[in-house]
Amino acid sequence: VLERAGLIARRRAAQSRPTSLRTEALQEADAWMDTYRAIWERRIARLDAHLDRIQNDAAGD
């Protein structure tokens, strides 16, 4: 359990910025849906970058 906790802690440390996208609860691996999923993943990545930008602007940097 400690070891697993350590693993989790390391993973969290490696992900100090919340940029990882997580896919879950898909009924089955349908390759043909990858394109649709990829569009949303990249949209979310751009939204993340956009939010970083406006938050930094708001902070007066």
Added chain:
Amino acid sequence: MMRPVTDSSEPETAQREVRLTHVFDAPPEIVFKAWTDPEQVATWFAPEGLEIPPESVEIEPRVGGRFHLEMVESAGDARYPLRAEFLEISEPHLIVFQSEPMPEAGITEPTVTRVSFEADGERTRMTLVDGPYTDEMRGNAEAGWLSIVANLDDLLAG
């Protein structure tokens, strides 16, 4: 919340959805606003290879209101409209909109996008569910502007 991966009681007409969660380093009010402010939507909503002219974005953040925009090919002049209507909207917690079919993207039936925003300290956990993608749409995914995205992927991978 998670549905079982295999469930013999699933209806025979398989319906699939895109389900993603992401934690943003911003409070729900800010994330929600990024979805309803036309200027902001224009900056992040277009898939790679496409751009959204800010003047094409029309957002009426109320039930029955419009969520309209146009995606324009960056390296061409083809225009792909997105026409959707809000089914539910609750600032800053929830946005649900139904999009008209986009045959040019292989989407031949209306789809519903549900986006929820949950405060996590100063951050926001966003959960997005989009679909259904039905068997009828299988094989359409390489159609139209999706091929632009696919080609770009090839370029980036190469």
